[in-house]
Amino acid sequence: MATMGSLIGLVNRIQRACTVLGDYGGGDNAFSSLWEALPSVAVVGGQSSGKSSVLESIVGRDFLPRGSGIVTRRPLVLQLHKTDEGSQEYAEFLHLPKRRFTDFGAVRHEIQEETDRITGKTKQISPVPIHLSIYSPNVVNLTLIDLPGLTKVAVEGQPESIVQDIETMVRSYVEKPNCIILAISPANQDIATSDAIKLAREVDPSGERTFGVLTKLDLMDKGTNALDVLEGRSYRLQHPWVGIVNRSQSDINKNVDMIVARRKEHDYFATSPDYGHLASKMGSEYLAKLLSQHLESVIRARIPSITSLINKSIDELESEMDHLGRPIALDAGAQLYTVLEVCRAFERIFKEHLDGGRPGGDRVYGVFDNQLPAALRKLPFDRHLSLQNVKRVVSEADGYQPHLIAPEQGYRRLIEGALNYFRGPAEASVDAVHFVLKELVRKSIAETQELKRFPTLQADIAAAANEALERFRDEEVDKEGNPGGNPQATAAMDRYGEGHFRRIGSNVFSYIGMVSDTLKNTIPKAVVYCQVREAKQSLLSRFYTQLGKKEGKQLLQMLDEDPALMERRRQSAKRLELYKAARDEIDSVSWAQ
Numbered sequence: 001m002a003t004m005g006s007l008i009g010l011v012n013r014i015q016r017a018c019t020v021l022g023d024y025g026g027g028d029n030a031f032s033s034l035w036e037a038l039p040s041v042a043v044v045g046g047q048s049s050g051k052s053s054v055l056e057s058i059v060g061r062d063f064l065p066r067g068s069g070i071v072t073r074r075p076l077v078l079q080l081h082k083t084d085e086g087s088q089e090y091a092e093f094l095h096l097p098k099r100r101f102t103d104f105g106a107v108r109h110e111i112q113e114e115t116d117r118i119t120g121k122t123k124q125i126s127p128v129p130i131h132l133s134i135y136s137p138n139v140v141n142l143t144l145i146d147l148p149g150l151t152k153v154a155v156e157g158q159p160e161s162i163v164q165d166i167e168t169m170v171r172s173y174v175e176k177p178n179c180i181i182l183a184i185s186p187a188n189q190d191i192a193t194s195d196a197i198k199l200a201r202e203v204d205p206s207g208e209r210t211f212g213v214l215t216k217l218d219l220m221d222k223g224t225n226a227l228d229v230l231e232g233r234s235y236r237l238q239h240p241w242v243g244i245v246n247r248s249q250s251d252i253n254k255n256v257d258m259i260v261a262r263r264k265e266h267d268y269f270a271t272s273p274d275y276g277h278l279a280s281k282m283g284s285e286y287l288a289k290l291l292s293q294h295l296e297s298v299i300r301a302r303i304p305s306i307t308s309l310i311n312k313s314i315d316e317l318e319s320e321m322d323h324l325g326r327p328i329a330l331d332a333g334a335q336l337y338t339v340l341e342v343c344r345a346f347e348r349i350f351k352e353h354l355d356g357g358r359p360g361g362d363r364v365y366g367v368f369d370n371q372l373p374a375a376l377r378k379l380p381f382d383r384h385l386s387l388q389n390v391k392r393v394v395s396e397a398d399g400y401q402p403h404l405i406a407p408e409q410g411y412r413r414l415i416e417g418a419l420n421y422f423r424g425p426a427e428a429s430v431d432a433v434h435f436v437l438k439e440l441v442r443k444s445i446a447e448t449q450e451l452k453r454f455p456t457l458q459a460d461i462a463a464a465a466n467e468a469l470e471r472f473r474d475e476e477v478d479k480e481g482n483p484g485g486n487p488q489a490t491a492a493m494d495r496y497g498e499g500h501f502r503r504i505g506s507n508v509f510s511y512i513g514m515v516s517d518t519l520k521n522t523i524p525k526a527v528v529y530c531q532v533r534e535a536k537q538s539l540l541s542r543f544y545t546q547l548g549k550k551e552g553k554q555l556l557q558m559l560d561e562d563p564a565l566m567e568r569r570r571q572s573a574k575r576l577e578l579y580k581a582a583r584d585e586i587d588s589v590s591w592a593q
């Protein structure tokens with residue numbers, strides 16, 4: 001397994017990569033899952049509780065901005081890297097990757113500047129962290145997140161909401177189960193009123209991830225001590241309390257060196273009548289080691305769950321990338337290929353609707369099995385061939401002139417009149433099938449995953465398909481001629497009598513019945529042949545011909561993606577890269593000796 005420190009370094013690297021991608025703790029962004037899975041130490045405390053002093057003491061350097069009001073307005077992710085004895089100390093910011101700071105006064109200045117860069121001079125707070133790495137022989141490997149001090153009142157120039165905003169931001173860090181809470185409280189204040197302990201108690205009631213730190217032990221009233229707190233009687237935590245003596249304000253003013261201050265702190269505990277028996281477990285140096293060991297062991301325990309989170313996310317992202325499709329190619333040939341590929345996917349789905357596999361095609365047969373026969377049955381042939389009507393039509397056609405064999409004109413008119421009635425149901429079938437096909441085009445477009453990203457191409461395909469369907473329908477209507485021929489005129493001679501007209505009516509009726517039976521079969525055949533079969537075979541044929549003539553620019557217009565989708569692909573690709581890099585990092589550390 002990995003060496004001590006390499007695990008902390010691993011988490012540091014993943015955290016930095018997360019920040020570059022906008023994945024950081026405390027933000028309400030959607031991508032904070034990996035950051036949240038990484039164990040980290042967050043420093044919380046009320047204003048002036050000594051937070052900055054503890055951090056500086058752990059680092060052994062003076063580098064944090066000071067001043068009145070709320071100085072820490074963005075989280076500071078402080079990554080400490082232990083280097084070989086005698087090597088030069090330096091600091092580096094993630095936002096200034098090429099610059100090494102050896103002057104810690106300049107580090108302080110840059111923290112201030114970088115805070116203002118995001119929050120402006122408005123004194124607002126922001127959850128976007130500043131990453132600072134310090135390389136020094138005087139540190140232990142450790143990552144700490146410095147958060148704005150909890151406060152009760154806004155100071156001049158700061159909005160009223162800042163009190164609540166700070167609490168919300170601090171809470172968003174400490175409530176995460178992987179966050180180790182470094183709760184700073186001053187010893188010269190009642191522990192029951194400590195902001196840090198109040199918050200820690202809320203988010204970690206069992207105290208298993210809270211480290212209590214008591215500062216300003218040297219400022220307690222003479223004759224009192226903090227043993228009740230330090231020995232865990234006042235407020236019990238799973239980890240032992242650590243007492244600290246930082247530089248006083250006057251030490252700071254006198255620029256007392258941090259390493260000297262560490263030594264003074266050490267002496268304070270070693271010679272203290274109250275705390276002498278606890279001396280080996282007090283002081284900032286001890287605190288740093290304690291935290292480093294703890295962080296290391298927490299990370300070690302979490303590695304399997306982090307790895308499985310990463311693997312799961314990689315799977316999810318890869319399937320999302322598949323779903324979103326490849327980015328659009330730049331050359332016209334590849335663009336044409338993409339358009340054709342998408343069109344074919346659409347056609348495949350459309351055919352599945354007609355041939356089975358997807359629903360809807362059966363509605364075509366509903367038209368033939370139910371709608372058409374019902375419409376044919378309803379045709380008013382009884383009325384048309386009633387004795388009265390036959391008499392009228394035949395008389396009008398042939399006049400008073402007696403016909404020799406049969407009333408030819410009369411037959412002709414009766415039959416033509418009857419055949420005209422067939423036109424209605426035939427056209428209704430054509431229209432009904434046309435409507436079904438249009439509906440299937442609409443459905444198929446909606447079901448073509450590949451088309452989802454291209455709204456313009458979607459509209460183009462819909463227009464081309466519907467135009468083709470209109471064309472198939474119109475061509476069919478044109479072809480539909482007179483469906484029957486002439487009947488064999490009956491030579492029935494019972495002139496002018498009722499029997500004569502009744503016979504004419506019945507002759508025409510049986511002929512019409514035959515035509516109707518034939519049409520019941522031929523209309524579906526014609527419709528399937530002209531509309532359905534054509535739709536299956538050549539729905540997009542013209543569109544393909546037009547595509548062939550298009551230039552690169554026009555093709556690109558068809559492939560204009562929804563910008564939101566392009567952004568999603570970009571984000572997913574970056575996240576995928578992050579997770580893969582994180583997996584590689586973990587692999588390399590896990591296998592190192």
Ligand SMILES: Nc1nc2c(ncn2[C@@H]2O[C@H](COP(=O)(O)OP(=O)(O)OP(=O)(O)O)[C@@H](O)[C@H]2O)c(=O)[nH]1
Binds near residue numbers: 048054215216245
């Ligand atoms: N004597 C003494 N003074 C301390 C100790 N810790 C902090 N101080 C002083 O208390 C004041 C506040 O300390 P900081 O470390 O700035 O406290 P902070 O919590 O970072 O404060 P803000 O950043 O303003 O929220 C400074 O004047 C420190 O010198 C300590 O242990 N002993």
